Amino acid sequence: MTEPLLCDLSVPGRIGMRYPEPDVPLAELPVLLRQDLPLPELSEVDVVRHFTHLSKLNYNIDQGMYPLGSCTMKYNPKINEDTARLPGFALSHPLQPIETIQGNLLLMYELQKWLGEIGGFAGMTLQPAAGAQGELTGVLIIRAYFKSRGETKRTKILIPDSAHGTNPATSAMSGMQVVELKSDERGNVNLEALKSHCDETLAGLMLTNPNTLGLFDENVIEVCRLVHEAGGLVYGDGANMNALLGIVRPGDLGIDVMHYNLHKTFSTPHGGGGPGSGPVGVAAHLVDFLPYPVVDIIEEGDEDMPPLYGFVQPKQSIGRVKSFHGQFGMMVRAYTYIRMLGPEGLRRVAEHAVLNANYLMHLLKDYYHLAYDRPCMHEFVVEGQWDDAPEIHALDISKRMMDYNLHPPTNYFPLIVHEALMIEPTETESKQTLDKFVEVMREIAREAHETPEVLKSAPHITPVGRLDEVKAAKELVLCCGVESIAD
């Protein structure tokens, strides 16, 4: 049963919202007056029912396990939603005088400090809107650093072949040259390949650690040393920080600059595709290049007076990456989360995220071929194919999982594993949930061999079946027809 579009629900004359009559004398309307406003006409009831019907077509964490690798789909605490909506936060304007927003600034100051402590960084910016924008910020910082030293030839960024697509896209956007690095047979950065690129054009290496195979790079210290020795910097993609909270600080390993994803590691909701938040931490030698503004204490306090917080501009700042101060609402949620967990709680998060992944890997490895058979961190990759079930692909397994009310893992990524299924359970799933997951995955493996057609035609119980994506891309229907939406 499909839900009609808003424009099809519209009935001329319906009103969803009334406003008070103007209490001021009316001004003459402008010359550039709009002739028609082709928006739908709906009652409030129509609107609520439409979106409630739509919501029921979505899978979500509140409903069940969401094992998308590299996405860290952990449970999002409800208290976060309440704290972010406190009027003092939600109803404050970004351009108010700083004396009237000391609460916001204190929160940002503390969050900067805590994220710096968790990752081992000397400075932080909370401004980037998402991980990808954090990457852009980080790579622009690297670029600015070399520019300030007159080393303008350093434009080469090395990116392992297991990296997210955002890494090369970011580097190209920043005017850098991308060179792909092969992984070695254990899934680490290939040291020989790395050495061959360590020259006077090297700007840096973008390292995701643990990488997208869920493996902690066994040579990480050596990798950072080689890059530094060649005069380059190491960028850390913090997408997988959930495995490292309280376990190791990337800054201590030699990472010079790294972004976090508050919407992965620090439990802020994904919202069906954002908003995210991508704070960036930097080592001491890069603090001056952070985007502005950064929150700092601008007048020290004493026994009687709290300090005065304000915005400062780093000396050689790369500039502003976003209007105002970043995704503040996400910062409130992350602050709430860190405050509720404390240092021991954060470590427990990483421990259980890694425990859950290893437990699943152990129980699945006799049924699915492991891409790399070594202990994993918070996620692992299996191959969604068998030699003795040749017609079955990772996609079929994914679609079949839906029939068991499970969301599939990330599939076809990382690119270096054929038919990849990348599984990240997160710490918020119980042993019972994981056992159920294993049971389903084993059953699907059996079906793949005995009744492959069941997988090929899956999913069967979802609101819609497999979609014609070629038609979508060739016949481009991207909005409701203007004729039908207008009256």
Next chain:
Amino acid sequence: MFIPHTQEDREEMLRTIGISNLDDLFQDVPAPHRFPDLNLPPALTEMEVLQEMQSIAVSNESMEDMICFLGAGAYHHYVPSVVDAIIRRGEFLTAYTPYQPELSQGTLQAIFDYQSLITALTDMDVSNASHYDGSTAVAEAVAMAHANFRGKRNRVVVSPALHPHYRQNLRTYNQGSEIEIVGDEDLSSLSKGPEALEDLIDLNTALVIVQYPDFFGRVYDYTRLADKVHAAGALLAVSVNPIALGLFTPPGKFGADIVTGEGQPLGIPLSFGGPYLGILATRMEYVRKMAGRLVGETVDNRGQRAYVLTLTAREQHIRREKATSNICTNQGLMALAATVYMSTLGKHGLRQVSELCYHKAHYAARSIGSLPGFSLWSDQPFFNEFVVKCPGPVDEINMYLLSEGILGGYNLGNDYPELANHMLIAVTEMNSRDDIDMLADVLAEVSND
């Protein structure tokens, strides 16, 4: 709390894996750096954390405490209850990006609704699923235009009346590129309209960017500018306040090729500057140069109408270093808020809210403009914001207003030295006639001092 494991579960799981304790999971992590002591405050319970957050929040002055006349890119509008009721639903709030369409039709169809409403509002052919905010949408418009001309046109002409943050952001984004940004350095032309940009448009120009209403609240007909831009073979981008489009001619009508905007006024709280919503719409011929996610209609294998992310081959996860943008996560939930807002207000409500803003702002401008020592800076038509020349420094006036419970306008001297002592005042439907009269009365006291 958020980790469900019992001691028993843990032991059984460790046994299954074949290790004796949790620490053994981290053998690959270099031992000298393993398990650092983090200097963070100790854990709080939910009751305690709520108390702490409340005490931080009340140390701010918010719109609950003040009458707001501050805008400058973020506006205090009424948000109907229905908006938050919908976006708080876990089905939307805790879903991931809709990569698996069979399990994400809710999010996908809501984005399709959003695309439909944005194209209708802007009078364009196609809208993407959103960017981070109004500033990054402008930066993406530049990348889009640059890609459209395959890097062969490298000049971007920017109006000095584009939001200062957006202009700063454009420079940040383009510091590693060959793009030259001109037009906003010469501030002597501030009082002139868009014709001041015309001489800068040449055959190397990829894009011309203006704001509508502009940063100073002024509304111009950009038809002539659009003609000049197109005559040079370039594209025109217009950054909009979507609420103004409830009343004013949409940019599609005067020839805009790309419409960007800050979607915050569409049902998104001020929230100290974010999360907001970056709008980007364009003409069909440029759809493949547009970054960001896009939802298209198709059918499923049971013959039902259904929705799916489409034209994904433009995006970073496929095109990697050849993608025009690295955008991945966008502002999904904020786009949903705007969709619920626009559908609730609809055709009549949006017009009504635009008119309320317009009439109240004009009443305020008349009241303040006639005060001794104050005058209106421009006689150009405006929407809900206007510039007032003040008899003294804006920050001092604002301190005085604050003591009376009024959050005054934006100090333009921060960004435009020649506009020292000029204040940008915003008025919305949230301001009553009494509020406006009070503002005028307090300002009158300032001018008498």
Next chain:
Amino acid sequence: MNIPADLKFTTNDEWVRVEGTTGTIGISDFAQDQLSDIVFVEIVVAEGETHAKGDSCATLESVKAAADVYLPVGGKVLAVNDALPDKPELVNSDPYGEAWMVKIEITDPSELGGLLDAAGYQKHVEEKE
């Protein structure tokens, strides 16, 4: 896998048919199969322009992938296949015929020497698979 004997190939899966000094260029059957259903073709060079070997001459998109087509040899563009963008599916159905992309006046025939013949390309494809 169809690999016509009269064509020369690149390791990036472009083919060129040489007739006198004219080279006709497209992508191989193997390449179209790897990309799956092509939904979009854009030719990014124009008649009369001169381009070097290795310059991008077209962009292809399928639902799951994107690919750039590079010139196997340099020269002056004599013609582009204007019909192709309207019928991208031709790349799948007739990669060596109707789905030709660009015709070029070859500047330096010696550039052809570095290309693979049908047998060499066959071997290349087998290694990739």
